[in-house]
Amino acid sequence: MVRRMKTNRTNFRLPLVPYSLWIILFVIAPIGLIVYYSFFDLGGNFTLSNYSNFFTSVYLQLTVSSFWYAFLITFFSLLIAYPTAYFLTKLKHKQLWLLLIIIPSWINLLLKTYAFIGLMGLYGPINAALEAFGIGKHQILFTDFSFVFVSVYIFIPFMILPIFNALDKLNPALIDASRDLGANAWTTFTRVIWPLTLNGVKSGIQVVFIPALSLFMITRLIAGNRVITLGTAIEQQFLVTQNWGMGSTIAVFLILFMVVILLLTTANERGMAGSGKKR
Amino acid sequence: MKSLIRGALLIIIAAAVLMIVNAQLAKSGAQAGGNTLTVYNWGEYIDPDLIKQFEKETGINVIYETFDSNEGMMGKIEQGGTSYDITVPSEYMVEMMRKKDLLIPLDYSKIPNMKNIDPYFEDLPFDPKNKYSIPYFWGTLGIAYNPSLLEGQTFESWDDVWDPSLKQEVVLVDSAREVIGMGLNSLGYSLNSTDPRELREATDKLKTLSPNIKAVIGDEVTQMMMNNEAAVSLIWSGQAADMMSENEDITYVVPEEGSNLWFDNIVIPRTVKNIDGAYKFIDFMLRPEVAAQNADYVGYSTPNLKALDFMDPEVTSDERYYPDEEARGHLEVYKDLGLEMLGFYNELFLEFKMDMK
Structure with a gap:
């Protein structure tokens, strides 16, 4: 008996070895290095000045503007993705349609971005169309609009997928029941469909908001550096000023922000599920 | 197992x-x-x-x-x-x-x-x-512009870039020393200035340029100028030469206050x-x-x-x-200012970019 239990325990621990190795080598070690570097100045001396430097107006302003744009991108992605996902589930060949929406995300990000430079240029097809309609040429590239538009375009598939899965798993009988009990379409949506797909929405928000916080290439190519995010600052610290300490410090804050967002979205989720069960 | x-x-x-x-x-x-x-x-x-x-x-x-x-x-x-x-x-x-x-x-x-x-x-x-x-x-840093898209503006002086008629026309290279350098040059300061007061003054002056700026980008500048997407750009002479070989309207000038001479x-x-x-x-x-x-x-x-x-x-x-030799006299070669100073230049540049809305 005793012997058997022992083997059981080793059996239980052994499967963890590859995973923990993986996590130590490729997750914990890199994050540890970032934290480690963030405590050194240019001369390689131990310092906390990088952290105090982060709380100066330049970086705080950067943080606020990063959050604002990430919020806009997430908001518009959700606004478009939710109805799209909803109608997708109603279609006959929904998996095929879903695939068609996912395919653009297989194309390299840089290529898509360059394509938009051509499309939105002064002599590009969008302006040609505007002119044909008598609206006239407009500067589209290098505006807040172009930045949010292109980012939303890039992130939409990632928002649609989890919402589609949540909607697809929704038991249609629940909607019928809600209707039978006299709820109109709006009440059915707000009281039944939305709460039951909230988890999909939350994972959608996570996969869009978090990367949107640190976008950097699109800020230059599409927004002409009129939009500056924490990602831009990190790139500059590492590649131009070679100040790895400051670059790492910004990265540490970015990680902290992401942890907070993850906690916020998952904590609510658990609370919801718990209270749901009790009732 | x-x-x-x-x-x-x-x-x-x-x-x-x-x-x-x-x-x-x-x-x-x-x-x-x-x-x-x-x-x-x-x-x-x-x-x-x-x-x-x-x-x-x-x-x-x-x-x-x-x-x-x-x-x-x-x-x-x-x-x-x-x-x-x-x-x-x-x-x-x-x-x-x-x-x-x-x-x-x-x-x-x-x-x-x-x-x-x-x-x-x-x-x-x-x-x-x-x-x-x-x-x-070797080469210089200067202004490439396309007179066919402008109304007779010329760029004898760096201050001409601040001309109110150039609203949303100017493209800058995404590089701290070049852009801050333009501010320093226009005020008559050295490109290798390490005086925080002068650098602050240059940054404040650059902030007043923001209505004229279309974008701050990298190598894409060349393509944009060739395609008539932009009319004025701060750029190195070699890239200006590339632009001119594709688009004959473009010309290049080094403003008289002086500029950077690079090797x-x-x-x-x-x-x-x-x-x-x-x-x-x-x-x-x-x-x-x-x-x-x-x-x-x-x-x-x-x-x-x-x-x-x-x-x-x-x-x-x-x-x-x-x-010629006389014009070269106004040009200045960059010195290595040390990483601390380079960091300061970049922080000012970041501040300038954030102000540009």
Whole structure:
């Protein structure tokens, strides 16, 4: 008996070895290095000045503007993705349609971005169309609009997928029941469909908001550096000023922000599920 | 259970293999042996026919690798494990690499063609007596503009860029020293200023430029100017030459207050394996005919005085590329200001970019 239990325990621990190795080598070690570097100045001396430097107006302003744009991108992605996902589930060949929406995300990000430079240029097809309609040429590239538009375009598939899965798993009988009990379409949506797909929405928000916080290439190519995010600052610290300490410090804050967002979205989720069960 | 141990081993082996591959990649040119020469240069910065000619003449096999930033290049050399025989840093990077002891002093008895270099470009402050470096190309920073898209504006002075009629027309390069430098130049300060008050003043002046700025971008500037997407840009002379070769409307000017004079220089880094080959290559590139052909291909200005005789007089008499001595007097070469100061420049630049809404 005793012997058997022992083997059981080793059996239980052994499967963890590859995973923990993986996590130590490729997750914990890199994050540890970032934290480690963030405590050194240019001369390689131990310092906390990088952290105090982060709380100066330049970086705080950067943080606020990063959050604002990430919020806009997430908001518009959700606004478009939710109805799209909803109608997708109603279609006959929904998996095929879903695939068609996912395919653009297989194309390299840089290529898509360059394509938009051509499309939105002064002599590009969008302006040609505007002119044909008598609206006239407009500067589209290098505006807040172009930045949010292109980012939303890039992130939409990632928002649609989890919402589609949540909607697809929704038991249609629940909607019928809600209707039978006299709820109109709006009440059915707000009281039944939305709460039951909230988890999909939350994972959608996570996969869009978090990367949107640190976008950097699109800020230059599409927004002409009129939009500056924490990602831009990190790139500059590492590649131009070679100040790895400051670059790492910004990265540490970015990680902290992401942890907070993850906690916020998952904590609510658990609370919801718990209270749901009790009732 | 065995499969799990195997799994763990697999990950360790994978990590080890990755490290070995990385080390192998780092020394890519290392198969070198006696008869290869690894040249580490900027992209599109040499006429490929010249490499073939050099290989034919000497029997040395040239491996040509490219980089796109001085800092990235230095990083690879500093790390070691590479075997670059020749590289081409800009002047401030020569200074930095010299301080870090990454360069080998040149033996001029092996470079007789050094005599062809214009004495004006010898013995510059970033490398006294050319102990480590020989100028490869040089140029200026100025304004490329397209008069056909403008209403008669000219750019004799940097202040002309601030003209209210240029609303949303100006494109700047995404580079701190160049943009802050424009502010400093327009106020009559030195491009190598380390005075926080002057730098603050320059940044504040640049902030007033924001209504005129269309974008701050990288190499895409060239394409945008060629396609008439932008009318005015702050750009280096070589890129301006590229624009002009595609779009004849564009012209280039260095405002009279002065600007930056830059050099890219041939050096032999510490990582050298084939030092004789490196000297042969340098001497080859300094031949007047070779330097002329290279300048024709690349489009930048050559410091090789004898080479000018082999070039189109229309180009060599063009003040925009070969300014006379008087105009050169207003130009200033960047000094290595140290990482602290570079960081300060970049913080001001970030502040300027954030203000640009």
